[in-house]
Amino acid sequence: EPEVTQTPSHQVTQMGQEVILRCVPISNHLYFYWYRQILGQKVEFLVSFYNNEISEKSEIFDDQFSVERPDGSNFTLKIRSTKLEDSAMYFCASAQDRGSEAFFGQGTRLTVV
């Protein structure tokens, strides 16, 4: 069964460093999303991406964040200068169409020290 895959599963980075989280969405899906979940808290929407551009973003998704679909298969989330409060589980998701089932990857646990 097709699935969303994310790498790495765990990343530790120093405060101020840039990180890139990678995702391979399901191949025939057109909508892509990033979410984050701070330990023990709710799953928060960051950004959605369609037709090679951001279609919607939340207040959390400030200038430190960017997304890219560099090669038609990967979908990346970049955090330019990490802060301690960026420590969280980051989930990528994809959906075939707007309003269809969204499938999530296993997440990348980001720890900023």
Next chain:
Amino acid sequence: SQQGEEDPQALSIQEGENATMNCSYKTSINNLQWYRQNSGRGLVHLILIRSNEREKHSGRLRVTLDTSKKSSSLLITASRAADTASYFCATDAWRDDKIIFGKGTRLHILP
């Protein structure tokens, strides 16, 4: 905000019993989805119900949607230890390109 809010926040039941979790939301929705998350793991898609549907089944899962009350319920019948997890409802609205999650219900199945 369209976000869903689940209740109860936590639920403990004996194995074999049925578990019911509820979700309420604030604005008109297009779809409502339920997800399961085992501790520290990914979000597993369980079921999607559209705004023009009232009930949907998948195996031991039964989901209902009442758009007049802006609420949904997830029933898990004949619970098993493996059902121990957090369960989230997530909604999307017309013309929105985002899915908003509730805070979840932590379900614990006692042996």
